[in-house]
Amino acid sequence: MGLRLSSLSVHYGQTVAVSDVDLEIADGEVLALLGPSGCGKSTLLRAVAGLERAHSGTVEWDRTDLAAVPVHRRGFGLVFQDGQLFPHRDVAGNVAFGLRMRGVDKKAQAERVAELLDLVGLPGYGSRRTTELSGGEQQRVALARALAPRPKLLLLDEPLSALDRALREQLAADLAVLLRRAGATALLVTHDHDEAFALADRIALMRKGKVVQTGTPDEVWRHPVDADVAAFLGRTTSPGEPASCPCCGSPVAESAVLGRHARHGG
């Protein structure tokens, strides 16, 4: 159960952006779609969201084909790189958006907004103007807005890439914790392997429209399918002893250790 893509292809005219992809995300799982620029990650996510049509193949949720289900009826939450908050609404108004659309009453809206602002580390921010928030705070609000209606699946397209390096690492660690706390099922698109290692239960590596490898972060780190993947992950094909996580002892990329601590709650 959960999301299943079967032989999914998406074309833009002559360009084959996604080619014959099979992929599943189980309930409660965070899967990172990782690959270089232009390999088709965003297109695949957009096809899952219903923003692009499949050329062939299927997108299913709980074994139901979504081809005829429009974006707003899929019950998926979306977070993009730049948050895309409504500038004319305050923070609470943004977070409550999906709840208002579903006709949730005012009291329940306020309770859920407060709960979500706590979750993303912005308690008491409800009446703040979104234009006065930092980039990191805006992304937290975008995440709270996406999570508020309890989406079946959270679609995150490079949610941290507009932020500077230090903030990105901090927020990746925070995001890892709060996705688990929220029990979210998520598809995360990123070109940053540190981010994928920090956040994901499983990684799908994409190249030229195809998924070339899937596995846990440890599996893809230990056994990259080929030299290109190894190089993309920032390791050599004949590494020395890789760094190991002090929490679980797994060999992981040193730069990913911070995020793994967060996942272990340490």
Ligand SMILES: Nc1ncnc2c1ncn2[C@@H]1O[C@H](COP(=O)(O)OP(=O)(O)OP(=O)(O)O)[C@@H](O)[C@H]1O
């Ligand atoms: N609207 C579009 N019209 C035509 N071609 C497109 C369109 N969007 C994407 N493409 C092409 O499809 C391919 C996949 O693009 P996509 O944006 O999915 O890649 P990506 O892996 O998400 O890249 P990035 O990390 O740079 O965002 C690329 O060759 C791109 O040029």
